[in-house]
Amino acid sequence: MPSTHDKEKPWDTEDIDKWKIDEFTPSDNKAGSFAEESSFATLFPKYREVYLREAWPLVTRALDKHQIGCTLDLVEGSMTVRTTRKTYDPAAILKGRDLIKLLARSVPFPQAVKILEDGVAADIIKIGNLVRNKQRFVKRRQRILGPNGSTLKALELLTGCYILVQGNTVSAMGGYKGLKEARRVVEDCMKNIHPIYHIKELMIKRELQKDPALVNENWDRFLPHFKKRNLPKRRVPHNITDKSKKTYTPFPPAPEKSKVDLQIESGEYFLSKQSKERATREEREEKRREKKDEKKKEREKDFVPPVEEGDKKKKRKHEGETKEERKARKEEKKRRKAAMVELDDE
Numbered sequence: 001m002p003s004t005h006d007k008e009k010p011w012d013t014e015d016i017d018k019w020k021i022d023e024f025t026p027s028d029n030k031a032g033s034f035a036e037e038s039s040f041a042t043l044f045p046k047y048r049e050v051y052l053r054e055a056w057p058l059v060t061r062a063l064d065k066h067q068i069g070c071t072l073d074l075v076e077g078s079m080t081v082r083t084t085r086k087t088y089d090p091a092a093i094l095k096g097r098d099l100i101k102l103l104a105r106s107v108p109f110p111q112a113v114k115i116l117e118d119g120v121a122a123d124i125i126k127i128g129n130l131v132r133n134k135q136r137f138v139k140r141r142q143r144i145l146g147p148n149g150s151t152l153k154a155l156e157l158l159t160g161c162y163i164l165v166q167g168n169t170v171s172a173m174g175g176y177k178g179l180k181e182a183r184r185v186v187e188d189c190m191k192n193i194h195p196i197y198h199i200k201e202l203m204i205k206r207e208l209q210k211d212p213a214l215v216n217e218n219w220d221r222f223l224p225h226f227k228k229r230n231l232p233k234r235r236v237p238h239n240i241t242d243k244s245k246k247t248y249t250p251f252p253p254a255p256e257k258s259k260v261d262l263q264i265e266s267g268e269y270f271l272s273k274q275s276k277e278r279a280t281r282e283e284r285e286e287k288r289r290e291k292k293d294e295k296k297k298e299r300e301k302d303f304v305p306p307v308e309e310g311d312k313k314k315k316r317k318h319e320g321e322t323k324e325e326r327k328a329r330k331e332e333k334k335r336r337k338a339a340m341v342e343l344d345d346e
Contacts, residue, residue, distance in 0.1 A: 021118055029088040039082035040097035044104035049074060055109045059099070062113050066092040070100070079104065098122040102173070106166045114162075115173060123179045128168030130190040140190050141165060151195050155185060158202040197226050 044052060056072050063070050067086040072079055081096035095116050102112040102122055115122050131137040144165055145152050156163055159181045161174030172182045185198045201223055208214050208222060263269035268276065321329075 024089045026088040033085050034083055034087060037083050038093050039080055041078050041080040042100050042104050043078050052103060058109055062116060063096055066116060068092050068096045102171055105169055105171045107164055107171050111162055120173060121176055121179055123172045123183060125170040125183055125186050127170060127190050143195060144186060144189050154199050158199060200224060
């Protein structure tokens with residue numbers, strides 16, 4: 001059979017978008033209404049009850065356009081979506097399921113209703129069980145937000161997704177490719193990899209996409225490769241002994257003496273129970289007395305008057321000498337004086 005792929009196709013022009021997904025209309029559903037009813041339910045926290053009660057008329061109106069029924073049960077705290085006899089789009093019930101999930105995770109209705117559009121998907125990322133330590137979990141969850149929400153805003157711009165951090169989950173809405181990147185960034189952040197590394201990588205990829213010459217090339221040489229620098233903290237000993245100065249001996253060191261050996265050496269082991277208690281009591285009293293004397297000296301320091309300049313006594317020249325030294329010094333002085341008188345008489 002001759003090949004037909006090389007033949008001209010006048011209907012296949014460049015302005016045709018082959019990847020475009022046409023809107024699903026009732027005429028596309030050839031089988032008619034569904035054979036069975038499909039329904040999905042989800043629970044919501046107590047603090048969302050007031051908001052959901054106010055926004056539920058808008059939810060009902062939005063789902064009615066896709067022929068999907070919905071129920072809000074405030075007693076059980078649940079939301080339910082289900083197909084009806086008029087439902088023609090099989091994917092509409094899945095979109096409705098994602099809508100009530102997002103509403104339960106504190107996504108506002110004006111943003112959550114965009115999930116009903118084609119090309120928009122949702123992903124609820126569970127982060128509560130990724131980190132055991134509560135304080136560490138809170139710090140790493142705060143990294144996703146960043147200072148004044150700057151990190152979260154950068155992620156939203158680069159991935160093209162709406163991201164909301166709420167409790168133990170992160171809700172994301174957007175295209176499938178952006179959701180994949182957002183999930184990778186969030187999970188790596190909870191594994192202690194900072195989002196700034198992924199943000200830098202996404203920014204480089206965004207610039208590389210604009211260059212038509214690099215479309216079919218490998219981008220690994222342009223992307224940053226960060227090495228893990230989490231070195232284990234080694235405990236540094238307080239007293240470092242220099243082993244080079246010690247002389248080598250083939251004999252092992254003598255075993256340390258036990259508490260009983262030390263008591264035998266000091267004679268305490270052979271004392272009676274009363275003697276041991278008395279010795280312990282005396283030792284305790286001695287320590288208490290020493291401590292009391294130290295505290296008393298500390299208190300008396302504040303009451304010692306300062307020494308003024310006028311009160312300072314002149315130091316004696318021969319201060320600290322003994323009686324014999326003083327007597328010998330006086331005799332020497334007399335002898336010198338007598339010698340001087342004799343010289344004057346001559």
